[in-house]
Amino acid sequence: MDDPGADLDMLERTYGRFRLxxxxxxxxxxxxxRWIRPRLSPIETRRVLDIGTGGSDLPQAMLAWxxxxxxxxxxxxxxxxxxxxxxARRRPPVPGLVLRQVTSRELADAGERFDVVTSNHVLHHLDGRELGALLAESERLAAGGGLAVHGDIERSRLGYALFGIGTLPFAGNLLADTFIRADGLTSIRRSHTAAELRAVxxxxxxVRRGFPSRLEVIWGASG
Structure with a gap:
């Protein structure tokens, strides 16, 4: 999916099935x-930033909840x-969803601030320098009492096996002509363990462990 030359039809089918x-x-x-709802209000609008949103399925789910x-x-x-x-912009509009082709660094440099800064399955795409930059930018974007929480896969043999077995029955139908199964297995191999992240x-x-085979990298929260 990171390849600029990736088949566009397959890529768009992948975006469409990410939600499932x-x-x-x-x-x-x-x-x-755990992280979003406790910081929301029925009176004041809170702002969440989702970095590396892909097809924006997770922000849409947050807004619905x-x-x-x-x-x-x-x-x-x-x-x-x-x-x-x-x-994402070709999908039906969702109240409260703002889509932008921009980087977290550009937003931080512009002085943007958010109550929660989040991402999903982004960390394993980054090298050491890029990871450090994302964390520093997250601190700037959540400055003044905000929270940053970046969720990712935890690398393990069991997680790799379960994903491989669990997606195999759908390889010829639901996941056909998408990058989800192949890229998912690659992503698990490239992801971190909790100890590896704590060290850097x-x-x-x-770092907090979640379920299933999840890691959350957190700044600005005591819970």
Whole structure:
């Protein structure tokens, strides 16, 4: 999916089916309940930034849950890949969703501030320098009492085996002609363990394990 020359039809089918896969492997409802919902208000609109949003399925889910809870939320969903933002902009509009083709550095340099800065499955795409930059930018974007929480896969043989087995029955139908299965297995191999992340995180950041085979890298929260 990172390849600029990737087949566009396959890429767009992948964006369209992320919602189903993320609902299982990313546990987004738990992320919303633990980190997002406690910071929302029924009176004042809170701002969340989703970095590397892809097809924006997770921000859309957050907004739906917040509406159901009677809470006011605006999510700025960003991705530097014009293909992702173009696909997301062709979907029906969602109240409270702001789509931007921009980087977290550009927003931080512009002085933007958010109540929560989040990402999903971004960290394993980054080298050491890029990871450090993302964390520093997250601190700037959440400055003044905000929270940053970046969710990713935890690398393990069991997680790799379960994803491979769990997606195999759908390889010829639901996941056919998408990058989800192949890229998912590659992503697990490229991801970190909790110990690896703890060894490189700057001061003020911590790692929390989640389910299933999840890691959360957190700044600005004591819970």
């Amino acid at each position: 896969v993320n609902a299982v492997v990313s546990n987004p409802r738990a992320v919303y309940r 917040a509406r159901a809870d009677g809470l006011r939320l605006e999510v700025t969903a960003i991705d530097p890949d014009e293909r992702a933002i173009a696909w 995180l700057p001061a003020g950041w911590r």
